[in-house]
Amino acid sequence: PNLFLVGAPKSATTAIAYSLSKHNDIFLPSLKEPRYFDAQVYYDFTEDHPIDTIESYLQLYNSEESEAAKYRIDASVFNMYKRESIENILRLSPDAKFMVILRDPVEASVSMHGQRLKYSNLQMREMSDNFMDCWNLLEDRKTGKSFPRGCKNKFLFRYDLLYSYEKYIPTLIEMITKENLLIIFYEDFVDDYEGVYSSIFNFLEIETVQVENELKNQRSIVRKSKLLRALETISQKTFFIRNKFGIKLGLLRRIYKKILDLYTIYPNKNTTIEDSVYAEFEETYKYLRKLKNSGADNRCKRK
Numbered sequence: 211p212n213l214f215l216v217g218a219p220k221s222a223t224t225a226i227a228y229s230l231s232k233h234n235d236i237f238l239p240s241l242k243e244p245r246y247f248d249a250q251v252y253y254d255f256t257e258d259h260p261i262d263t264i265e266s267y268l269q270l271y272n273s274e275e276s277e278a279a280k281y282r283i284d285a286s287v288f289n290m291y292k293r294e295s296i297e298n299i300l301r302l303s304p305d306a307k308f309m310v311i312l313r314d315p316v317e318a319s320v321s322m323h324g325q326r327l328k329y330s331n332l333q334m335r336e337m338s339d340n341f342m343d344c345w346n347l348l349e350d351r352k353t354g355k356s357f358p359r360g361c362k363n364k365f366l367f368r369y370d371l372l373y374s375y376e377k378y379i380p381t382l383i384e385m386i387t388k389e390n391l392l393i394i395f396y397e398d399f400v401d402d403y404e405g406v407y408s409s410i411f412n413f414l415e416i417e418t419v420q421v422e423n424e425l426k427n428q429r430s431i432v433r434k435s436k437l438l439r440a441l442e443t444i445s446q447k448t449f450f451i452r453n454k455f456g457i458k459l460g461l462l463r464r465i466y467k468k469i470l471d472l473y474t475i476y477p478n479k480n481t482t483i484e485d486s487v488y489a490e491f492e493e494t495y496k497y498l499r500k501l502k503n504s505g506a507d508n509r510c511k512r513k
Contacts, residue, residue: 211271211279212306213338213414214299217290217350218373220321221313221396225283229407230367235416237279239270242260247295248288254362259495264302272464280416281307290378293363296385307414309388312498313396315491319345322369330438333360339479345369370490376497395502439463 213236215223224242231238245252248265249259249397261267272284290310299306313321326336336344337358348370350356357364367373382391392413399406403423411418453482488495 211282211284211301212309213283213284214306215283215287215310216296217287217310217378218310218312218318218375219287220318221311222399223285223311224307225423226311226399226410227283229284229421230410232420232421233411233416235280235414236283237273237276237281238283238285239276241270242283243286244270244284245288246284246356247284247298248286248355250294251291251295251365252286252289252363254291254364258362281414286373289363290382293385296382300385305390307392308382309378309392309394309410309452310382311394311396311399312375312379312501313373315415315486315494316483318373318396319369319487322366322372322448329371329442330436332358332439333362334358334366342487343418343483345484345487370481371490374494376493379497379501393501460479464505 215227217223218291227238227242230236244261244267245259246264249256249261253259276282280309286298289299296308306354320341323336325340325468326334329335335358337347337356338344342366348368351364351368352370354364357367361367373379379393392410394406394409407421407423408418
């Protein structure tokens with residue numbers, strides 16, 4: 211792997227990764243987010259890490275298609291949050307290129323809250339469908355309280371930490387040479403996705419091709435279901451053995467998706483946001499304005 215899409219979650223990273231994978235020079239493994247380098251961020255317990263050896267990780271890229279591509283993507287977006295993750299990536303792939311997409315922190319927080327409502331597994335599901343109810347739990351969460359019962363991924367519920375970019379982007383800029391780091395702003399992608407893809411191809415020094423942008427991870431709520439919870443549990447409990455032997459859950463996955471459709475609703479996108487949310491991200495907004503106005507070479511430039 212030599213192309214890393216390192217953040218931020220809920221900023222069109224999935225759509226970009228899949229669209230880029232259609233380019234002949236870019237390979238995306240079946241496991242879009244291997245979570246090898248960012249496992250310590252994503253998981254609270256080492257026993258939950260999906261890949262525990264470098265050999266298993268590299269096996270994802272051991273194919274003729276991968277070797278034929280100029281770039282091999284790892285889209286584990288939580289690599290953005292830990293210096294150690296970037297150090298380990300650079301140790302493996304010193305000339306790797308990195309892309310990061312930054313979204314308005316309040317919009318991203320609301321979107322991440324919605325993502326948490328897509329899970330039937332109560333350990334991964336938010337405690338309320340109301341965003342402000344969950345936001346108001348942050349003070350407790352800073353002390354390790356008020357997380358979903360049995361939660362093993364507490365960082366996913368810390369909206370304040372997830373989108374305080376000023377804590378993480380300076381480290382990326384410090385560690386990664388400017389010719390190997392591309393910073394993209396989500397609103398640019400929404401306004402002119404073709405222009406953003408053109409900038410990406412220029413950054414990667416590969417042929418510019420027309421890319422059809424696909425909607426991924428549309429905001430939705432999955433109603434609680436014991437059946438869905440059981441299917442999710444089966445998938446999680448058998449991950450290691452499936453990954454080791456290359457077993458795919460084709461039939462089970464198709465059944466799961468059909469049942470999921472029955473339990474999925476698409477809520478009104480208008481969410482009430484109180485001033486306290488914007489106040490929390492005051493420094494983040496200042497940093498984003500500074501970053502956008504800096505004219506830095508590693509910014510994705512709009513046409």
